[in-house]
Amino acid sequence: MINLLAVDDEMINLMIIDESLSDKGFTVVKAKDGEEAFQILSSGVMLFHAIILDRLMPKMDGIELLKKIKRSEKYRDIPVIFQTAMSSITDMTEGLDAGAFYYLTKPYSRALLVRIVQTAVEHFIKLQRAKEDLHKGMGALRHMVSGEFRIRSIRESHELAPLLANACPDPERVLTGIMEILNNAIEHGNLGISYQEKSELHDNDKLMEEIFRRLDTPEYKDKFVKVSFERNEERIEIRISDQGKGFDWKRFLSIEAMTKNAFKTHGRGIFMAKKLSFDDLTYIDEGRTAIIRIDLTNKTSNLLTDFQE
Template identity: 80%
Template sequence: MNLLAVDDESINLMIIDESLSDKGFNIVKARDGEEALAILNRNEFLFFAIILDRLMPKMDGIELLRKIKHSEKWRDIPVIFQTAMSGVTDMTDGLDAGAFYYLTKPYSRALLVTIVQTAVEHYIKLLKAKEDLHKGMGALRHLVNGEFRIKSIKESHELAPILANACPDPERVLTGIMEILNNAIEHGNLGISYQEKTDLHNNDKLMEEIFHRLNLPEYKEKFVQVLFTKSHDKIEIIIKDQGKGFDWRKYLSLQAMTKNAFKTHGRGIFMARKLSFDDLTYEDEGSKAIITIMLTGNSSELLTDFQES
């Protein structure tokens, strides 16, 4: 798997290469944003992640990040932002530009490997979901009301493209819907805590634990209920799990995002609300997620025509 590493410091590129090459990654190196952009434009490599330094000559990391995220070809590639600037303003600049993963300098090689593996796994799941997104499900834009019930991560990945295709901008909402569905299963129904997920991630045991719990008597009959409703001006998706809930406010604040930005998880619902939805809130002590997607004038007219026909 190819990774693009962009840094003007040779020692940093050497550390990235030595840390990741023996994990099965091929590291393509660039010394500034302009060189990285030229490599991307040549289309020689399929990149599974980009490791990007913030402060560089010619074109800095923020400018390159914005160009990547505004490109239809590259915008879904996860970008791991390297920075020694970890203030709230600096973090907000990175978030606004499209960064999702962070590494603060100096960092350990173990953390680098964990963050990269997490980013690549996320991207592979997204690529699979996007394949399903384009498999003849265009008629789902006419869906007005629907109820679904799922139990496993596999089923959440099957349902997410269906729900996304019922929305006016499927690619925009797909990642966010996957995140909320996965949270409902992992943290809600299966009761995997934040700290447990951290430990499982670090030991590469998360999926093994998910499959184990899905077969335990206390979890195997639990399901996540998903309600889809389209009105004249918005789409509302309610995702209700059978867990005990969680303090969702901690994970939707900018303060929480900056706290969790340098970790492998803990910022998914923040990014989902910021990038995928017009609003995301929770009820029932966190066991019920309410997603809001506003409709354009054209989408509203389509719905009206459909309801009248």
Template identity: 80%
Template sequence: MTMTLLAVDDESINLMIIEESLSEKGFMIVKAKDGEEALAILNSDEYSFFAIILDRLMPNMDGIELLKKIKRSEKWRDIPVIFQTAMSGISDMTEGLDSGAFYYLTKPYSRAVLVTIVHTAVEHYVKLLRAKEDLHKGMGALRHLVNGEFRIRTIKESHELAPILANACPDPERVLTGIMEILNNAIEHGNLGITYQEKTDLHNNDKLMEEILRRLEAPEYKDKYVEIYFQKLEDKIIIIIKDQGKGFDWQRYLSLQAMTRNAFKTHGRGIFMAKRLSFDDLTYFDGGSKAQITILLNQNSSKLLTDFQE
């Protein structure tokens, strides 16, 4: 299947580089010279996009304005947006984050970096689409779940469980991505002991899933599992996700500084974005081997913690 991407940039040379770099990798590129043209293309419903590569500074409608429109749309909001920018200060990054950016490219960038980021974004989106299909398969009765205990071992099992947990929450689509991220983190980094640098190297060589499958069968990892506890209280839902790993420096990955430091990389932002966009709070205990997710049931309640608490 050919995957279609939307590239938005007012510089024709940049569009040419994007098209040349990604066409040879099997992607189809639809080009727009500014935000207004991109919005018209999106509204035409002629294409189903797997990612949008968006320049920040453009005439007529700039990248931030278009990004906000995309993320406000129920139809487009889940499409990953790869934000091209030369502005990498914390205030600039915060503005992009608040508008819905997740993946970043800092200009000038190499073709190899472009291809790696696009592959990562599209892979994440395909997994999300598959999980969202399960949100609408008659699991509405899970809204009545009060207490539940689960045990998983593999990435496949985490993708099966995530829609179940999400459907037990008042806004399943909001929490689905975050739950998937925390479950995958517990398996990959917790039980299987894949470090940040190892994941970077495996990503760059397109060998991450191969290594995950290898470790799942290795004697030192094959008996490890992740425990999940779900509890619905009067005013909130608590989800505990506990792995059997050594833990990690979780505070480092929940700070705004960590997000800006890792923004231009293929990974390292997941738990920050989960807390920011999917949950009302996310806290780790036991040295990072136990995550506690909080989802408030009163929609008018404020966040338990400020969005950017370090």
């Protein structure tokens, strides 16, 4: 059962959300404001796979509720989809800074709502499965000083990501970002799936089918992603290199691109990885090599303290 929490002070909006998503097999639990929503979350009665959140509400608004969710170790992984009429760059940036995973501006189509919810739920389920591997006797990896790996497929990236995360001080926080950068290197780098192609494949639910097809073709079957891990007293550095043509990575790390793609099903992954998972993320070699840096000089990550302010 896939459970969603919808939060809006307008009953008509809750009805539309419920009707749009119940027909697709989702169970929608409704709350009229942030306070009621947090009470429902805190009750622990059910696991929620995504939260659809209005911004302007009485008692506790959407931004305040989002910040409470992201400060909670128990709930912070749940993807939050903002749906609001506040569509300025400033408004969207504030929502994204608070930890929103998607940003829908009203009015929006039911079809778009369904696609984005499905994408958010898929992300949450993949993350939870990967986190299960974080606790399978890999604590000794915290002592790893260096290592080198080669992977080809999405399955292999999901095997490697928990291992790399376990070698870092805050495995659960870096796991999502590592998965995103590895998948990006395989899908867009080695397999050459363009942004537009991914949009069309995702909308037709054929993305994984196309990934598997390309992995078996002569053009792509011998390509691999090289991953290196290095630790010193000050930081951890992870380099992820693909054999693709490169890409305009600066465009995807800009706040302008983030707000532009905030209400699309993809295109904001590396931005969110840099913001939420790492202390720094940059690219070299025309976008073929990602360099992830995790600061070891502070016991508590700067990113974590940002959420706790």
